[in-house]
Amino acid sequence: MQDPFYTKEKKRKPKAGMLAADAWLDSSLYEFWQTLGRGYTRYQDFMSRFHVAGIKRFFVEILSDAFSFGAIGAVLMTALALPAFDIIDRGAFNKAEDYSVVFMDRFGNEIGRRGIRSDDSVALDQMPDYLLKATLATEDRRFYEHFGIDVVGTLRALMSNAQGDRGTQGGSSITQQLAKNLFLSSERTLERKIVEAFLSVWLEWNYSKDQILKLYFDRAYMGGGNYGVTAAAEFYFGKRVQDISLAEAAMLAGMFKAPGNYAPHIDLAAARGRANLVLTNLVASGFLTEGQVTAARRHPASAIDRSDDINSPNYFLDWAFDEAKAIIETTNAPGNNFIVRTTIDTTLQSYAEEAITSVIREQGEQYRVEQGAMVVTDTQGAIRAMVGGTDYAKSQFNRAIVSTRQPGSSYKPFVYAEAFEQLGLTPSDTISDRPVCIGDWCPQNYGRSYRGQTTLLSAFAASINTVPVTLSIKTGRDAIAQLSYRMGLRQEYPVTRSLALGVASVSVLDMTSSYAVFANRGYKTQAYGLTRMTTLGEQLVWERDADGPRERVLSEQTVSYMNQMMHTVVTGGTGRRAAVEGVPALGKTGTTTSYRDAWFCGFTGNYVAAVWFGNDDYRPTNNLTGGSLPATAWQKFMAFAHTNIEVMPVFGVDFEPPQPIIADADPDQLEEVIERPPSLKPAAARKLLDLADRLEAASAGTATVRETAQAPGSGPASL
Numbered sequence: 001m002q003d004p005f006y007t008k009e010k011k012r013k014p015k016a017g018m019l020a021a022d023a024w025l026d027s028s029l030y031e032f033w034q035t036l037g038r039g040y041t042r043y044q045d046f047m048s049r050f051h052v053a054g055i056k057r058f059f060v061e062i063l064s065d066a067f068s069f070g071a072i073g074a075v076l077m078t079a080l081a082l083p084a085f086d087i088i089d090r091g092a093f094n095k096a097e098d099y100s101v102v103f104m105d106r107f108g109n110e111i112g113r114r115g116i117r118s119d120d121s122v123a124l125d126q127m128p129d130y131l132l133k134a135t136l137a138t139e140d141r142r143f144y145e146h147f148g149i150d151v152v153g154t155l156r157a158l159m160s161n162a163q164g165d166r167g168t169q170g171g172s173s174i175t176q177q178l179a180k181n182l183f184l185s186s187e188r189t190l191e192r193k194i195v196e197a198f199l200s201v202w203l204e205w206n207y208s209k210d211q212i213l214k215l216y217f218d219r220a221y222m223g224g225g226n227y228g229v230t231a232a233a234e235f236y237f238g239k240r241v242q243d244i245s246l247a248e249a250a251m252l253a254g255m256f257k258a259p260g261n262y263a264p265h266i267d268l269a270a271a272r273g274r275a276n277l278v279l280t281n282l283v284a285s286g287f288l289t290e291g292q293v294t295a296a297r298r299h300p301a302s303a304i305d306r307s308d309d310i311n312s313p314n315y316f317l318d319w320a321f322d323e324a325k326a327i328i329e330t331t332n333a334p335g336n337n338f339i340v341r342t343t344i345d346t347t348l349q350s351y352a353e354e355a356i357t358s359v360i361r362e363q364g365e366q367y368r369v370e371q372g373a374m375v376v377t378d379t380q381g382a383i384r385a386m387v388g389g390t391d392y393a394k395s396q397f398n399r400a401i402v403s404t405r406q407p408g409s410s411y412k413p414f415v416y417a418e419a420f421e422q423l424g425l426t427p428s429d430t431i432s433d434r435p436v437c438i439g440d441w442c443p444q445n446y447g448r449s450y451r452g453q454t455t456l457l458s459a460f461a462a463s464i465n466t467v468p469v470t471l472s473i474k475t476g477r478d479a480i481a482q483l484s485y486r487m488g489l490r491q492e493y494p495v496t497r498s499l500a501l502g503v504a505s506v507s508v509l510d511m512t513s514s515y516a517v518f519a520n521r522g523y524k525t526q527a528y529g530l531t532r533m534t535t536l537g538e539q540l541v542w543e544r545d546a547d548g549p550r551e552r553v554l555s556e557q558t559v560s561y562m563n564q565m566m567h568t569v570v571t572g573g574t575g576r577r578a579a580v581e582g583v584p585a586l587g588k589t590g591t592t593t594s595y596r597d598a599w600f601c602g603f604t605g606n607y608v609a610a611v612w613f614g615n616d617d618y619r620p621t622n623n624l625t626g627g628s629l630p631a632t633a634w635q636k637f638m639a640f641a642h643t644n645i646e647v648m649p650v651f652g653v654d655f656e657p658p659q660p661i662i663a664d665a666d667p668d669q670l671e672e673v674i675e676r677p678p679s680l681k682p683a684a685a686r687k688l689l690d691l692a693d694r695l696e697a698a699s700a701g702t703a704t705v706r707e708t709a710q711a712p713g714s715g716p717a718s719l
Helices: 016-050 055-090 129-139 151-162 174-183 190-206 209-219 229-237 246-254 268-284 290-298 307-311 314-331 346-367 408-423 456-461 466-475 477-487 508-519 556-572 629-641 682-710
Strands: 100-104 110-115 337-342 371-378 383-387 430-433 452-455 530-535 540-543 586-591 597-603 607-614
Touching: 100 314, 110 314, 129 174, 129 246, 129 268, 174 190, 174 209, 209 229, 229 246, 246 268, 246 290, 268 290, 314 337, 314 383, 314 530, 314 540, 346 371, 346 383, 346 607, 346 629, 371 508, 371 629, 408 456, 408 466, 408 477, 408 508, 408 556, 408 586, 408 597, 430 456, 430 466, 452 456, 456 466, 456 556, 466 477, 477 508, 508 556, 508 597, 508 607, 556 586, 586 629, 597 629, 607 629
Parallel strands: 100 337
Antiparallel strands: 100 110, 337 530, 371 383, 371 607, 430 452, 530 540, 586 597, 597 607
């Protein structure tokens, strides 16, 4: 029986689109693989044309590997050369280790040098031919033939090193050595050598051979702080490089390899042995004959004695070198070699040194004091002398500049000057000398006594302590400190209750600058030691403006009051030992707690000077006061300095200069005074000497021609 709920379903026929897609996919895949197979077959047929066998295959494999390794090597070399590219892109040479500065005194005479010794002012064609040949024969015989890298020389050096022979000639060319000097450090690594090679090629592309050789002669280190053959010739032989002999040129050429070993001031025997080897190289390279070098072998070069350098004003030169470097950095001066004109007076310098050392020698043991310092300027601030200690050879520490000590009572002029400026006081005004306290601090006078009512003039001359403390309470200690800074003190110090008694940190140089304000009618007078700077080629780098604006620090009335008071210190106060007969001397003594420091600072109408005595380890002296040794040394110097000069008056001080005594003399018996000829610059002197030599040679030639013309048989028929 048929199920009444059953319904017969009709089967669905697949759609024709799906069958067509399936067929297309199958056929496409088949065609793709067939096409790929045919393409591969064609590729095989094409590549079969390059198939080689036998001996040809060997060369092809070698060439293929060469290209592969060459590509790898090129990538590696490019990576290693990137530092060289960066150096070239910067385009800046290495600075020399330091600057080279020649210092002249106020009259233009050389007084010393600081920094490296370098001179690039001599052209290559002015240098002796045998110096060039000696250098090329020893350092790089194929210099004018290679492209910056001496392949032959490098291979020879490698073979020599492999055999354990150090050799006499390095593998680096002159260009490579120059590249190292100009751009690189002295480290010995493979990477640096590769960079050096790239830089050498770059130098050859951008500079001529002569330019490279000139740079090499100017930048090579020659020992003893000298860079370049010109500076080395002057340092070792005391000559211009144009005037050196063959033996001296050989010695210079031998120092390029190892100046520390072959410099004549280090080992003269080694230097002469190396020079003899250079002479052998000259003969072996064909530059000279054995006969031409025989005299140089028999008479080797000797270095000059430079012991005179110890007599230079070395403390001043150390300070001046720092000042010069600051100017060079500020002005971005070209090059590294400079000539600086200073304000130093060598005669006054010797007076100052003698004043300090003689006092220490005579009374230093008695007072248990070992060191002293002095700075002298004129009334406009130009430093004429600087003594930083008793013996520069034993200690280069400059106590006139670096050391900062308490000035004691020599600080009191700042206190009194501020009181005159702010409170309108006068030296004749009275003030009470009585005990005074600031909190729990109660200063006492020397001798622990008090005068009661006294004038400011008397209190200053006797160096009473309570009076300046009282004045500092009225004016304010901050105002006093600010005045001291305006007058010339540069070292900052804390403003304490004891400031009025000189509890501050000052240098001898700054105290001199501060007292110069009183000598210069109240204008700021900062001490200076340099006036002009030029390059070796006389190109002006910097010059001090002598007519610049002046800053007034104190009124003329205050200066007049202070000068009267400081004059009283010398005539009847604590500084009587500083009195100079026939000279208006002014100043102030200073003594610190436990007698650790003793000062005398003062001036005349001609000079300003500050003197300090003490010990480097702050050890107390034996009751040394500012009125004893410092005043004595100050007086010794001023007595020397005012000999045979016009004594100038001091503003605010009544002074009549002594009339010179002119002795009667017979005019017929007077000797003729020979005046000093005007000084010539070295370059001008050399030109005059060259001109004289030429005139002499020309005169000799003319005389020879005249004698020949007058001789028998010298007519036209005999020619």
